[in-house]
Amino acid sequence: MTNVPIIQFKHVTKQFDNDPVILDDVSFVIERGKFYTLLGPSGCGKTTILRLIAGFTEATAGEIFFNGKKVNDIPANKRQVNTVFQDYALFPHLNVFENVAFGLRIKKLRNLEIEKKVKEALQFVNLAGYEQREIKEMSGGQRQRVAIARAIVNEPEVILLDEPLSALDLKLRTEMQYELRELQRRLGITFVFVTHDQEEALAMSDEIFVINKGKIQQSGTPTDIYDEPINRFVADFIGESNIIKGKMIKDYVVEFVGKQFECVDKGLNDNEPIEIVIRPEDLEITTLERGKLQVVVDTQLFRGVHYEICCYDKDGNEWLVHSTKKVNVGDEIGLYFDPEAIHVMRLGETEEEFDRRLEAYSVGDSDGK
Ligand SMILES: Nc1ncnc2c1ncn2[C@@H]1O[C@H](COP(=O)(O)OP(=O)(O)OP(=O)(O)O)[C@@H](O)[C@H]1O
Ligand SMILES: [Mg+2]
Known part of the structure; x- marks a missing residue:
């Protein structure tokens, strides 16, 4: 059971009427207890993926699984998911306590139990003692924490967070990134976090899905994605880089700016046109x-x-x-620059091709020495 992914998308497509497709054949696996980030520019489909997970919208095609069970037809209120929205969607006429207690009251829990759970949740987000405060008397960062307390109090298996930090100033945002990451570790709940900020994604995630135009371009750990971007979009989106056209002369030799350089890549075709990335800190x-x-x-x-x-x-x-x-x-x-500083990207490479190439590369590495 524990090996079954908590969430899985298989060939999920989303389209409204005759509009262009918003998600195009998206497949991924989300494992229990990790911190995932959906990263991509505005309009790429991040919120749509969260809405599909939460059950607020239906897939046009493809299958969505929760704990190994297909949930395409399961309504939102029957899924073990809670969402923290970008604007927090707190109830302005209720105080902090009642905002957090809201879901428990709907479930008709006993008052004593509600009190205990709300206290614990507020303690978790460092807001003990704020129970009676009005929402409008809370700062941006505090509101954000109320929204998180409201999500965790229901003890969901997954928390979805849609750009929860984007309204905060830089300093508070950095603090909240740290707090949120710590909270996820302590709770052990699976987090799916949305951002269009690459530094935020790199700092917080166990795993990042880089999305563009309704397609997952690359998935991997922050270092995987930073060190081995699969294509120009990912390289450009994740941090500043120098990207330049070149040619793979043969294994371990690339050509760009009219010169040949030693590199560590192999397994491409001789004379194949490529693009190379060199990070500014590697020069x-x-x-x-x-x-x-x-x-x-x-x-x-x-x-x-x-x-x-x-x-x-x-x-x-x-x-x-x-x-x-x-x-x-x-x-x-x-x-x-060192040979290792040159990252070779195949033109238009898919994620599967990229994985195969990386695998062949590391296998070759270990027995080739
Ligand atoms: N109900 C809808 N009807 C038609 N098109 C929609 C609908 N909801 C979203 N879209 C379109 O789907 C695309 C993806 O939207 P989505 O909200 O998932 O993007 P996003 O990655 O969350 O962007 P942002 O970073 O701006 O929040 C956009 O082009 C958007 O206009
Ligand atoms: Mg969005």
Whole structure:
């Protein structure tokens, strides 16, 4: 039983009338007790996936499973899911206690039991003592915690959170990211969290689904996705990167900007056109002679921890560098990088193809040494 995924989508498609499809053949597995994030730009279908999980809308095609049982026809109030909406949807005319107690009153629990459960839930989100406060007397971060208390008090198996932090300022948001992650660990409930902020997704998740235009582009741990983006969309969306067209000459050799470089990728076709990604923090500023690339510094911005330096090579390609070294605008400098810093992306690769290539790569790695 415990090996059965708590939620599974099989080839789920969603379409309204004759509009373009909103979700296009989406399949994924959500395991019990982990923190999942749906990450993607506005309109890509994140909220629609949450609504399908919660049962607020029906799939046009495909199957949705909960604990191994098909739930396509099970109504929302019969699913073991609670949702925290983006605007928290708290009841402004009820105080904190009654907001949290709402679901328990509907279930007709005894007063004593309600009191005990609400107290525990408020304690969990650090709001003990706020029971009698009016919602309008609570700050944004506190309201957010009331909304979470209202979700956990029902002891659901899954909590869905639709951009719950987007209304908060940066400092509070960072604090709440930490608190939310801690809360999930303590409760052990499965969280499905929606955001369009890649840093938030990287900081919080066990697993991220990167979505674009109704399709899951890539799923994996934050490091998987950051280090091995499957395509240009993911590379671009997850952090700043240098993305440039190139060619796979043969195993372990790529060509870009008219030069050949050693890399760690293999298993592609010889002379296959590709794109490569190099992260700005993987480019090291050095002398012209030692540099693998020769560039001119165009702009330099201090970002607190590092300088963000924008350079151009002689072909007019832009290279973004993050470095603690200060340079001067107009300097001619060299950029050095390790073979491991080059990430090769196949053009239009699907997730299955990508997984196969990674697998072949790591198998080759262990017996090839
Ligand atoms: N009831 C509806 N009827 C028609 N189209 C809809 C309906 N609900 C959503 N859509 C469309 O489905 C697409 C996906 O919407 P969805 O709300 O899932 O996006 P999202 O990823 O949550 O975006 P955001 O980050 O802006 O919240 C959008 O193009 C939206 O206009
Ligand atoms: Mg949305």
